[in-house]
Amino acid sequence: MQHSSALTTALHHRSIRKFKDQAIPDELFNQLIEAGKMASTSSFLQSVSIIRVTDLHKRQQIREICGSAGGKGQMYVQESPEFLVFCVDTHRHQQLVPEAQTDWTEILLIGAVDVGIMAQNILLSAESEGLGGVYIGSLRNDIAQVTDILALPTGVIPLVGLCLGYPDQEPLQRPRLPTSLILSENAYQVATQTDLAIYNEQVKAYYLERNGKVFNWTEQVRNTLAKPVRPDILAFLHKQGFAKR
């Protein structure tokens, strides 16, 4: 799987949460950052900054935010060879152009999409070189504290983390929604209950094989969304100067 094409790499993606005790060579790490930098950027605004977290105490603090309270969840945040935090950054724009109106919601959308594009450039490039990784959205469990830990100024928010390293596991690929449900032509096609039920059966079969758990996609959606979902985010965004209007 060394140096595989982007297409082949993407088709074989699995999130990796267990890594060998082997550092990523500096040269490769630097190339991955270059790959991220060359990503498309909306309106050439370059609204993304990356914090590379090497300080083990900070890693532990962030892992505690990511994992369930009191538990040992997401130890890979603490132990992966590399942990990057991708931030939406309007601080530079403010430095250069103090009258920049970075508090429009549009700027948050630009930044969030640019983060996804840049981060995926890095992850896919890493995977094509034999590395693996997993995104860490759970740093938004306490996004304000992560902001403090990384000393982010106003105009910068930590959006998603990425663990990288050499894989020490070979997980199964989790079945995705069928193409007929995510791809429409010219006009949105609403999913039928039959299609969704068939997909639920596929997810159930996957979890039964993986860990004997009886679990389907509807339950995943309910567990995640039938409750307040990180309700502090909007107030935090406003405090950092985002999405105020």
Add this chain to the structure above:
Amino acid sequence: MQHSSALTTALHHRSIRKFKDQAIPDELFNQLIEAGKMASTSSFLQSVSIIRVTDLHKRQQIREICGSAGGKGQMYVQESPEFLVFCVDTHRHQQLVPEAQTDWTEILLIGAVDVGIMAQNILLSAESEGLGGVYIGSLRNDIAQVTDILALPTGVIPLVGLCLGYPDQEPLQRPRLPTSLILSENAYQVATQTDLAIYNEQVKAYYLERNGKVFNWTEQVRNTLAKPVRPDILAFLHKQGFAKR
């Protein structure tokens, strides 16, 4: 450049805005969609849907929204072999779990990052197979009208477009902010005015070479941000059921 590795592909990225009159073979197109589907998805929510726009009248309508008023800008939206619109989609979650609280701002962030990740999987995979493309954020110039054109229901928003095809141009790579400005270790490093000034000179040299224009990054930031930036977005998001709290 056929079948190049993800890393090599990413390092050589240029946005392509001029395409040969040559269709993407069905088999390759389908593989690109599969590559997109296999992308990481936050909390396994699979919050992205794609609308493939093949209807030439709809293409023209969207191009008119993207281009400057009355002008012929962004003709590639109309003429590229493929044009995909990536949407944040919570409609399926509502179908399955009517009590799902998809109006938290967190859900918008999840969706926007997932859009960027999936779209970049497709673009980078396409580039590794000899295709090229360009993102189209300007459909958000009138995001409500694009929503009507694509018949998106409540809970779905069009976030970014992607033109794809065989390149008929070889543009230069635009210089990016230096790594020292976008990558910090453990704590955010504020850019120095000297670093920003050096970068401005690089951008100026690039535009002089490309088209004889005298233009630097500060001017790009000012032109984009020193005015209301798509001020209708927040009200539109609320109307579609996003970011209300």
